[in-house]
Amino acid sequence: MSETDSVNSPQGPFTGIRVLDLTRVLAGPYCTMLLADLGADVIKVEVPERGDDARHIGPFIDGKSAYFMSINRGKRSIALNLKNAQDRQDFETLLATADVLVENYRGGTLDKLGYDWETLHKNFPNLILASASGFGQTGPYRNKPAYDMVVQAMGGIMSLTGHPDSPPTRVGTSVGDIGAGLFTALGVASALFHRAQTGEALRIDVSMLDCQVAMLENGIARYTATGEIPGPLGSRHPSITPFQAFSTADGHIVIATGNDILFARMAKTIGLPDLIDDNRFMSNELRCQHVEALEQQMEAALTRHTTAHWLPVLESAGVPCGPINNVEQVLNDPQIVARNMVVSAIDPDVGEVRMAGNPIKMSGFADPGNRRPAPELDADRAEILKR
């Protein structure tokens, strides 16, 4: 990497690793953003003229997608048409210099372009190939298209989210994409370790739908243990009580008391010490059975004061609790600020753009508050091909 490239590029464990990035929209770009945050040199290979679909998804600032900018910071861009002979030659020149190829086409698309794993592995034996597709490279749905919404619905998380009588509820962020991005990045990181140990390059196949299943948590255990199909529970946890949002005089508060000691502390603090010796609430299991009665008593007490009253009182008693913050409050939270979890990039056209930072804090590497902006389409062609 030249010196100008490295301005505001985080150094990290993957410094010196080159990732060739064929991904679009969110799952794949989120994965390669994580790798870039850990130091990798990510080269975004985009279709000529239109580029990544996310360039055309709002919100826009002065006509540029803030969505695209926030997920592609610190990457470089080259436009290549993988159906054009000269562009394929350039692409293969880059493949020879790359450690990892990441793609999130629908299953089978890379094969049709002539870059199936067998061919790639034969020609570029050190190259790791990571695919994040809707349904994976195997199985009956392998060639079907998917988006976040589809795998949130098919993977079960929507059946557990919302209130019992509400219409279907999507998780408010794209956990279908983000989950797949995280698992793919973990697969790539483990494959880089494996290659460092053995010299062998692996092929990683991640399916967005599979990742939803891997994130279902206790839904499968509950169904297996009881035979009952779990449904949505509003703000409650299915098997820990109390562990939910409660009304206060002016809004809401969440309280999470995961064991009997914390429960007793909470009961005393909100002025209901009798809860502790109530037969219905003597254990977490009993509290789960009598959650409605407990909720009623707790809300009667909690609605006497405001959220701002209760938070410090409960906190000083050591009871896990918190406010329900909106995005503005999150961005201004002193802990979020202290942890450098909102970083900026200076875009040459629109100026400062704020975005989430890297939550993996590590000794030995800086965690810069300013990042290199997302690239213009094809902006780094000369520099990338020169190398």
Place this chain on the structure above:
Amino acid sequence: MSETDSVNSPQGPFTGIRVLDLTRVLAGPYCTMLLADLGADVIKVEVPERGDDARHIGPFIDGKSAYFMSINRGKRSIALNLKNAQDRQDFETLLATADVLVENYRGGTLDKLGYDWETLHKNFPNLILASASGFGQTGPYRNKPAYDMVVQAMGGIMSLTGHPDSPPTRVGTSVGDIGAGLFTALGVASALFHRAQTGEALRIDVSMLDCQVAMLENGIARYTATGEIPGPLGSRHPSITPFQAFSTADGHIVIATGNDILFARMAKTIGLPDLIDDNRFMSNELRCQHVEALEQQMEAALTRHTTAHWLPVLESAGVPCGPINNVEQVLNDPQIVARNMVVSAIDPDVGEVRMAGNPIKMSGFADPGNRRPAPELDADRAEILKR
């Protein structure tokens, strides 16, 4: 590892890596489960008598926690009291053989036990230390306790989840814990790579709250671009339309058409070709502005037939769509089955327990459908200390 240990233990990139695991409940144990699924030898160090809190959280099968069993498969267990001198000595003997120490105490607790990073790094220079705490090891909240519920509330995801007028809505799975588990595992994997390259061991500090911010996706971009605080949108995506659930004659279907070509295909397929030339729906941005009018027209068409009618019709037109599956349907979905995403462990007491598989499919390693069960508390003491 002895031969008996390796029965049903997945081989993977981290085979030969030993993880000493002080974690409890979910975020940490989820991280070490991911590492075990990638081949690591994970030794769970639990408090004597009570063990991991998750052993006491339901659902239970014959008195054993299915929740605990599903997150701790393939690990081994030793009970040690880190305030007892002999146990500390045993712990330090194990530290000398370990590659990674993972813990999810609240910030500062490990330091109080005398195992702060400086001391550990001096005595065990090859040891990577990974902490997943509620708020991280720095900042004003560093010593506060947190649970999933607290960081879901404080981190903003609850402000984006639910319907506009519904009470607060928790994401139906513990994304606060699972997100932190994933980021911590990625940190560990990248640190193992770094150590393989340079010999240097890193200290990883992950905060559950930070991870929620990193997963907020476009919430920050939307607020930054518009100055408006984003709220919950039911099943809709904030900046892609149509990308949501719709009513059918007998239930719901999700349809996700991320660009104009898919939108046109969808419109023709549901018998509304006029949508294509409607000025209100000519681009994604316009469709977002007129989402209610569009929803009304689409539902009028979609409610004429059942979900089972529409799915194959839309699929054969190449429109991304899907049913909203419950957990039972997920477990029986042919793609989930074909991808080995539901695996089993035979528990000596309760028999077969089903749980989510590993979504990182890799060349070169088997993906066994049967896994080693979760350990009894202290079950592997002799074997672990012998080594």
